[in-house]
Amino acid sequence: MKRANPSLIGAFVLGAFALLALAVLLLGGGSLFTYKQRAVIYFDGSVNGLSVGSPVSFRGVRVGTVDRIQIRLDKDSLVAKIPVFISIEPGQIEVLGGGGLADLAFRSFIDRGLCAKLAMQSFVTGQLGIDLDMLPEGVHRPPASTQGIPEIPAVKSDFDVLRDQLTQVHISQLVEEMRSTLQAMHTLAQTANDTLAGVRGDLQATAASAHRATDHLDATIGRLQTESTRTLDAFTRLSENLDRQVDTLSPQLQGTLAAAQAAMKNANASLANLSDMTAPGAQVRSDLESSTRDLAAAADSLRSFAETVERNPQVLLTGRHKP
Numbered sequence: 001m002k003r004a005n006p007s008l009i010g011a012f013v014l015g016a017f018a019l020l021a022l023a024v025l026l027l028g029g030g031s032l033f034t035y036k037q038r039a040v041i042y043f044d045g046s047v048n049g050l051s052v053g054s055p056v057s058f059r060g061v062r063v064g065t066v067d068r069i070q071i072r073l074d075k076d077s078l079v080a081k082i083p084v085f086i087s088i089e090p091g092q093i094e095v096l097g098g099g100g101l102a103d104l105a106f107r108s109f110i111d112r113g114l115c116a117k118l119a120m121q122s123f124v125t126g127q128l129g130i131d132l133d134m135l136p137e138g139v140h141r142p143p144a145s146t147q148g149i150p151e152i153p154a155v156k157s158d159f160d161v162l163r164d165q166l167t168q169v170h171i172s173q174l175v176e177e178m179r180s181t182l183q184a185m186h187t188l189a190q191t192a193n194d195t196l197a198g199v200r201g202d203l204q205a206t207a208a209s210a211h212r213a214t215d216h217l218d219a220t221i222g223r224l225q226t227e228s229t230r231t232l233d234a235f236t237r238l239s240e241n242l243d244r245q246v247d248t249l250s251p252q253l254q255g256t257l258a259a260a261q262a263a264m265k266n267a268n269a270s271l272a273n274l275s276d277m278t279a280p281g282a283q284v285r286s287d288l289e290s291s292t293r294d295l296a297a298a299a300d301s302l303r304s305f306a307e308t309v310e311r312n313p314q315v316l317l318t319g320r321h322k323p
Contacts, residue, residue: 036064037088037106040149041116041130042081045160049128050118056086057119058132064088066130085149086130106150118157 047069056064068085112134119131135155 037090038067038149039086039088039106039152041084041086041152041154043084043118043154044081045156047082047084047118047128049120049126050084050130051127054127055121055129056088056132057129058093060131061092063092063132084130110150110152114152115155116152117155118159120157120159 050066050069052066052069054066055062056066064087066084067087070083070085071080072083073080114132115135116130116132118128121127121129132152
């Protein structure tokens with residue numbers, strides 16, 4: 001039997017290891033030699049839907065994956081906690097000012113508010129992921145790392161918060177309040193129905209009164225129309241009588257107007273003569289002015305005599321002595 005060549009076997013084994021290493025490098029994309037930040041998160045509730053390889057995101061941007069999920073049970077209290085180990089890829093995070101994620105102390109992110117919570121990836125499949133965010137207030141900070149791995153504090157997911165709010169609602173109290181509300185609404189509806197019944201009667205009475213008032217108004221309008229017709233007929237007859245009387249009196253009115261015109265002409269002539277008599281330089285005006293002066297002189301003499309008699313009444317007996 002021919003003995004196997006040890007050199008050939010060694011070369012074949014070395015070639016197999018080389019191909020395996022090359023495949024690992026090609027498939028892993030060099031991730032085996034890339035720095036990754038490890039961290040652990042403890043969840044108190046269920047992590048159903050979370051699995052190895054689930055995405056780890058920071059405000060929606062994927063920065064890592066879930067590496068391992070365990071259950072840790074305290075032997076004294078039998079309290080179970082679920083540690084979820086994650087790895088963060090530094091290539092997804094750019095540090096401004098130079099350097100990289102490996103140059104920074106990851107603990108400083110935790111001290112400044114880095115937290116983790118479960119996030120729904122798909123409502124259809126129920127798959128979960130981990131969402132990281134900075135929440136500097138109201139979160140308990142772990143005192144130290146776990147087995148040399150920094151611990152990121154966990155906060156309740158949006159679904160857990162909604163579930164807690166629903167569990168805090170007292171269903172029996174809520175049902176009782178709804179029953180009281182429905183009873184109050186029923187009472188209010190009954191009261192409104194009774195009120196509307198009374199109002200309906202008042203509306204019917206008001207409608208009947210309005211109907212009677214409308215009938216009376218129609219009758220009054222009918223009488224007014226009849227009287228208006230009669231009045232219009234009377235005015236028509238009066239207008240016809242006036243037309244006939246005007247036709248009869250028209251000659252007399254024309255004669256009266258002619259006489260009035262003649263009288264106006266005579267009056268105008270008399271005014272013209274009077275104006276000529278009173279014009280400056282007219283004889284009649286001169287005579288009137290002379291007579292007026294004589295009357296004024298006689299009036300002065302009479303006034304002087306009256307004053308003399310008033311001072312000496314004996315003048316009427318003895319006469320006035322000439323000086």
